[in-house]
Amino acid sequence: xxTYVIRRLLYSIVVLxxxxxxxxxxxxxxxxxxxxxxxxxxxxEITIQNITKRKHLxxxxxxxxxxxxxxxxxxxxxxxxxxxxxxxxxLTRVMGHTLQLVVAAELLAVIIAVAIGVFSALRQxxxxxxxxxxxSFVGLATPxxxxxxxxxxxxxxxxxWFDVRIFYTANLSGxxxxxxxxFLLDRIQHLALPIMTLMVASIASYSRYMRSSMLExxxxxxxxxARAKGLPERRVTMRHAFRNAxxxxxxxxxxxxxxxxxxxxxxxxVFALDGMGLYFVNQLNAGDPYPVMAWLMVTATMVIxxxxxxxxxxxxxxxxxxxx
Amino acid sequence: MRKRWLLLLTGTLALVGxxxxxxxxxxxxxxxxxxxxxxxxxxxxxxxxxxxxxGNLYATSLAxxxxxxxxxxxxxxxxxxxxxxxGEPKILKAEPLTVxxxxxxxxxxSDGRQITGNDFLATYRTIxxxxxxxxxxxxxxxxxxxxxxxKTVTVTWKKGKAYAAWDALVATSPMPAHxxxxxxxxxxxRDSIDIASGPFKFLSRQKGTQLVLARNDAYxxxxxAKLDRIVFRYIPSTPSIFQALQSGExxxxxxxxxxxxxxxxxxxxxxxxxxxxxxxxxxxxxxxxKGHPAxxxxxxxxxxxxxxxxxxxxxxxxxxxxxxxxxxxxxxxxSHIFKPFEQYYQPNWGxxxxxxxxxxxxxxKGGCTGGPDVPxxxxxxxxxxxxxxxxxxxxxxxxxxxxxxxTFEIAQKxxxxxxxxxxxxxxxxxxxxxxxLPSGDWDIFMFTWVGGPTSSATSFGLYGCGGDQNYMNYCNxxxxxxxxxxxxxxxxxxxxxxxxxxxxxxxxxVMSIPMYVRPGFLINATSVKGPIxxxxxxxxxxxxxxxxVSA
Numbered sequence: 001x002x003t004y005v006i007r008r009l010l011y012s013i014v015v016l017x018x019x020x021x022x023x024x025x026x027x028x029x030x031x032x033x034x035x036x037x038x039x040x041x042x043x044x045e046i047t048i049q050n051i052t053k054r055k056h057l058x059x060x061x062x063x064x065x066x067x068x069x070x071x072x073x074x075x076x077x078x079x080x081x082x083x084x085x086x087x088x089x090x091l092t093r094v095m096g097h098t099l100q101l102v103v104a105a106e107l108l109a110v111i112i113a114v115a116i117g118v119f120s121a122l123r124q125x126x127x128x129x130x131x132x133x134x135x136s137f138v139g140l141a142t143p144x145x146x147x148x149x150x151x152x153x154x155x156x157x158x159x160x161w162f163d164v165r166i167f168y169t170a171n172l173s174g175x176x177x178x179x180x181x182x183f184l185l186d187r188i189q190h191l192a193l194p195i196m197t198l199m200v201a202s203i204a205s206y207s208r209y210m211r212s213s214m215l216e217x218x219x220x221x222x223x224x225x226a227r228a229k230g231l232p233e234r235r236v237t238m239r240h241a242f243r244n245a246x247x248x249x250x251x252x253x254x255x256x257x258x259x260x261x262x263x264x265x266x267x268x269x270v271f272a273l274d275g276m277g278l279y280f281v282n283q284l285n286a287g288d289p290y291p292v293m294a295w296l297m298v299t300a301t302m303v304i305x306x307x308x309x310x311x312x313x314x315x316x317x318x319x320x321x322x323x324x
Numbered sequence: 325m326r327k328r329w330l331l332l333l334t335g336t337l338a339l340v341g342x343x344x345x346x347x348x349x350x351x352x353x354x355x356x357x358x359x360x361x362x363x364x365x366x367x368x369x370x371x372x373x374x375x376x377x378x379g380n381l382y383a384t385s386l387a388x389x390x391x392x393x394x395x396x397x398x399x400x401x402x403x404x405x406x407x408x409x410x411g412e413p414k415i416l417k418a419e420p421l422t423v424x425x426x427x428x429x430x431x432x433x434s435d436g437r438q439i440t441g442n443d444f445l446a447t448y449r450t451i452x453x454x455x456x457x458x459x460x461x462x463x464x465x466x467x468x469x470x471x472x473x474x475k476t477v478t479v480t481w482k483k484g485k486a487y488a489a490w491d492a493l494v495a496t497s498p499m500p501a502h503x504x505x506x507x508x509x510x511x512x513x514r515d516s517i518d519i520a521s522g523p524f525k526f527l528s529r530q531k532g533t534q535l536v537l538a539r540n541d542a543y544x545x546x547x548x549a550k551l552d553r554i555v556f557r558y559i560p561s562t563p564s565i566f567q568a569l570q571s572g573e574x575x576x577x578x579x580x581x582x583x584x585x586x587x588x589x590x591x592x593x594x595x596x597x598x599x600x601x602x603x604x605x606x607x608x609x610x611x612x613x614k615g616h617p618a619x620x621x622x623x624x625x626x627x628x629x630x631x632x633x634x635x636x637x638x639x640x641x642x643x644x645x646x647x648x649x650x651x652x653x654x655x656x657x658x659s660h661i662f663k664p665f666e667q668y669y670q671p672n673w674g675x676x677x678x679x680x681x682x683x684x685x686x687x688x689k690g691g692c693t694g695g696p697d698v699p700x701x702x703x704x705x706x707x708x709x710x711x712x713x714x715x716x717x718x719x720x721x722x723x724x725x726x727x728x729x730x731t732f733e734i735a736q737k738x739x740x741x742x743x744x745x746x747x748x749x750x751x752x753x754x755x756x757x758x759x760x761l762p763s764g765d766w767d768i769f770m771f772t773w774v775g776g777p778t779s780s781a782t783s784f785g786l787y788g789c790g791g792d793q794n795y796m797n798y799c800n801x802x803x804x805x806x807x808x809x810x811x812x813x814x815x816x817x818x819x820x821x822x823x824x825x826x827x828x829x830x831x832x833x834v835m836s837i838p839m840y841v842r843p844g845f846l847i848n849a850t851s852v853k854g855p856i857x858x859x860x861x862x863x864x865x866x867x868x869x870x871x872x873v874s875a
Contacts, residue, residue: 032758037377039757039774039793042460042782047377051457083371083378083457084510093531112337119330152567159571169567170559171533175362272559274532282560287754 001315005308012304016297023296024065024289031287033057033081055081068293077294082286087294090279095261095298097172098268098275100187102260105195109202110253116203117210117249118242121218132207139204148197148270155193167192170272194271198264202256209252214245247317251310258306262299359552361852361873363865364565364574368532368558373513375451375499380459386578386863387535387556389497393522393545395425396495398860399867402602402666402777404491408439408521408545413494416478420468421486421814425494427475431545433500434520439545441472444494446501456509462782463487486814489778497521523549523869533558549869569594575849575873578864581727585845586646594847597857598648600665601844602775604657605731607837612764612797618712619767625834626676627686631739633678638840640734641727648843657838660787660830661780661823664841665859668780668820672827673838683742687715695743707743716745717767720760723750728770731839761795769795772842776861780823784811787830796835803829851875 034051037043052058056067071078076088120129152169159165168174168190177186217223218241226236263277272278276295283291369384374392389397396404396412406412413425431439450456451464466485471478479494481487500519504512517526520540527538535556539549557574559565566584568574579585589596609619609628618624634656642648655664658671680699687695687707692715695707707715719736721728729750736746746768751760760766773779773786784807785791789799806826813819830836846857846864854871855864 030759031752031754033754035754035758037380037459038762042462042785043377043792044458044461045792046454046461047457047459050454051377080370083376083514085370085378085514090531097532149563149567152564156567156571165571168573169571170364170564170573171557173530173533175360175534175536175555175557269561270564272533272557272561272564278532278560285752285754287758 001312005312008308008311012308016300016304019300020069020293020296021065024068024293025061027284027287027289027292028061028064031284033286033288035287037082051082054084057081064289068290071290072293072297077297078290080291081288087291090291091276091294091298094263094274094276094279097273098261098263098277101191101194101198101264101267101273101275102257104191105198106202106253106257106260108195109199109206110249112199113203113206114210114246114249116207118214118237118245120207120211121214121245122237124215129211132211136204136208139200142200144197144201144264144266145270147200148193148267151193151196152270165189169193172273191273194264194267194273197267197270198260206249206253209249210245213248214241217241217245247314250317251314254306254310254313258303258310259299261302261306262295359550359873360555361551361553361576361871362555362557362574364557364559364568364577366558366560366562366565366580369535371514372517372526373509375456375458376510377457377459378510382861382863385861386865387537388517389863390522390524390537390549390554390865390868391517391520391526391540392497392499394495394497395427396491397866398777398858398862400856400858402860404495404777408498409495413491415814417480418814419486420483421481421490422478423490423494424476424478426477427498428545429475431475431521432542434525434540434542436542437500437502438475439498439521440475441477442501443498444477445470445472446504447496447499450499450504450509453509463489463493484812486812488781488811488814488819490814492776492778521545523547524554527553547869550872551868554865554868554871569847569849572849575852576847576855576864578844578846581642581647581843581845583645583647585847588847589646593850595850597846597855598653598843599857599859600654600663600841601859602663602777602779602861603772603842603844604660604663604775605770605772605839605842606657606660607735607768607770607839608796609798609834609836610764610767610769610796611799611835614763614765615797616712616717616767618709618715619717621690621709621712622833623686623690624709624712624715627683627742628739628744629673629676629834629837630679630686631683631742631744632735632837633738634837634839635678636738637731637734641730642840642843647845654840654843657840659827660836660838661783661827662820666777666780668816668824670824670827672824672831675831676834680738680742683744687743696741699741701737701741703741703743705743706745714745715743716747718749719746719768719770720749720751720756720766721770722753722756724752731770764795764797770839774861781811781819783823783826784808787826787835798830798833798835800829800833800835803827803833 034048037048056064079086116132120132123129155167156169172190174186177183223236223241226240263275263280265277265281268275268277269281280295365383365386367381367383369379369381369387371379372388373379374384374388393407395409396406399405408427408431410426410428413423416422416424427439433439448464448470451458451461466482466487467479468482469480487493503519515529523540523543524537525540527536529535537554539552559568562579562582565577565579569577585596588594609625611620638654638656639651642654643651648654658673659669662669690709692707692709694705696703696705709715719732721732732748739746761769785793787794787798788807789801789804803826806822810819810822813822844857844859846855848855852871852873856867858864858866
């Protein structure tokens with residue numbers, strides 16, 4: 001297992017380096033971080049030249065890439081092109097916000113999806129099963145931005161009709177969020193709609209996985225044997241069927257979680273959440289390769305790590321799977 | 325068994341529900357904190373230092389102009405009015421240009437120190453320091469001397485370099501000399517600022533979410549603010565800004581033109597102000613070697629401008645959807661240099677009326693063949709002109725902008741019906757402005773210039789031979805000389821005369837096609853009294869000290 005992990009990590013480093021060079025090249029070629037300044041009729045040439053020299057913008061791209069690598073390794077991802085602002089504090093801040101959103105959304109989604117999937121499987125072709133299937137298809141087909149906006153419209157109208165605010169439509173916290181429990185409730189009120197938006201697609205797909213996995217397991221020989229031994233149905237379902245049916249879902253959730261940590265771009269933009277996704281969009285629009293690269297490195301590392309966790313977890317949960 | 329699953333499912337839903345609905349049970353109708361106005365904006369300042377390039381955003385100016393006020397500010401009529409100055413600055417000598425002004429006796433910083441001429445001197449020295457990433461040194465670099473005596477300042481420009489916009493220059497917000505001395509100015513006031521000269525001061529900032537200003541009780545240069553606080557909330561998605569406005573999470577906003585504004589206009593809970601600003605949409609034409617050779621022919625450019633119904637474009641984008649009340653609010657722009665609401669505006673481009681028959685006649689007269697004889701909606705014949713080939717032009721603009729996309733579609737259809745083809749070349753703003761525009765590898769480029777009341781004085785940079793921002797590579801020596809002379813003419817009447825003379829020549833050349841002045845919008849809840857739309861970069865907070873809010 002250790003050999004497997006080390007080999008995977010070594011491959012990952014090669015992939016990271018290749019991806020970083022490609023992305024750096026594309027971002028550098030496609031946009032000029034000084035463009036907004038150059039568009040000013042009265043922009044100072046001295047300032048433009050200073051920034052160009054300081055950030056090596058007049059050097060060839062491979063040379064600029066090497067400067068970036070040096071900054072990334074020795075200066076915590078370096079600083080922004082305009083303003084020389086340290087990147088790591090901003091990245092840490094937005095990562096924390098994204099974690100709050102993603103962890104809450106995934107946790108709730110898994111709980112609900114597992115329950116729906118198991119019940120659907122046990123009551124296959126029942127009214128509940130059909131309803132759950134319909135919900136899954138609708139959930140998977142619904143665009144995230146539309147769902148987010150519709151939730152905003154719904155709760156704005158509830159506020160206008162009843163003069164009671166249940167949830168907020170934008171930002172992470174209120175003007176005066178307070179401390180302690182008041183802060184927590186305020187944060188929940190602000191994150192509720194984005195969490196709901198993210199949850200729908202997750203519940204839709206996870207419940208399908210759980211349902212098909214459960215169906216496969218409950219018809220297997222060992223479950224039939226367990227029933228034949230006279231075990232109570234509940235014990236057969238929970239001890240024998242459910243645990244084994246959970247294995248594929250664990251790996252899927254681990255993979256999904258890793259990629260979500262890159263930030264739910266659309267959700268964060270719609271709800272003005274100061275997270276990884278919005279950070280990436282803003283920096284890409286600014287054409288600044290340094291923060292984009294920092295975002296890429298963090299996100300790619302998360303994906304790689306969670307991929308690895310998913311594989312290891314699969315091997316741990318299913319004794320038939322061995323890595324070497 | 326079944327019961328247990330049902331119970332588990334119900335329990336889970338109840339848990340989720342309690343976490344979600346729980347806050348609602350204790351939530352009640354909100355009364356905004358007394359004396360607080362919340363402004364929603366789609367962009368957050370990256371630094372609070374608006375002197376440097378990083379702070380060169382409207383969002384920064386909006387937040388900081390009530391904190392660091394200028395000697396004069398632009399009011400809603402785009403007129404400079406004294407704030408820290410005790411009167412308008414005076415010209416002592418025309419050549420070399422020498423002006424004098426004085427700060428009010430009661431103008432002081434929030435820490436109690438007096439605002440004096442030394443602060444203006446510190447501002448000049450900081451701006452001229454090449455180590456700092458100052459956005460613009462235009463006008464400052466031609467100053468010969470700055471003399472200070474207490475609160476009085478005398479500024480002299482170099483001979484022959486009288487800066488046309490000298491009044492706006494001396495009106496710049498003075499920097500606190502005692503705060504900037506010895507500091508790395510690029511890093512100063514990045515996330516907070518502990519000094520103020522205006523009716524508000526910085527209170528707190530939560531990056532990515534909000535910035536809070538509080539009343540500056542030490543402000544004595546003018547009336548004290550009536551509000552306790554102004555809060556800026558940053559919401560990048562425009563539809564979300566409207567939802568936040570409807571739900572009362574924000575009370576004031578300056579949205580980009582959006583159809584939602586039409587619905588808000590009908591809502592009695594809100595007041596909507598609209599009016600032209602210093603943003604003008606236009607189509608530049610490329611004269612350089614990488615542009616289409618046909619565009620170097622004057623008759624073809626003249627055909628182009630007559631083939632686009634600019635009035636119809638303006639009507640389709642803004643009037644018919646109800647974004648502006650009537651065509652009177654948004655006249656077709658007939659000048660690149662002045663705006664319709666400015667005193668010196670002359671409709672120099674009004675000589676070109678929309679006429680499809682004239683287009684066909686002009687092209688035929690030029691020897692072009694292959695095009696339609698009469699304008700037809702379904703025409704697919706494209707003109708070929710002698711020595712320059714087919715009249716098929718690349719049309720470049722930013723992607724993801726609905727209004728620009730619609731403008732292109734209308735112009736494309738109108739020109740196609742007379743045998744001129746436009747081929748779209750849309751791209752992200754960073755790419756088209758950063759790479760394409762400066763490269764000159766385009767034929768027609770549509771974008772918005774963002775200027776101000778002093779933009780007209782610096783038209784040489786845009787339209788003069790070899791001008792810094794003359795990406796069209798347009799060069800008419802006569803017009804260029806007039807523009808250059810205007811740049812160093814301090815008298816506004818004389819300057820306007822020169823600029824209009826230059827523009828008459830430019831209009832004949834049809835080096836660019838002015839479209840319209842983009843309207844600005846200001847929406848506020850009726851509970852907030854006082855906001856007035858300001859067409860300049862001063863922003864809607866220009867009179868924030870007069871605002872009040874009721875519960």
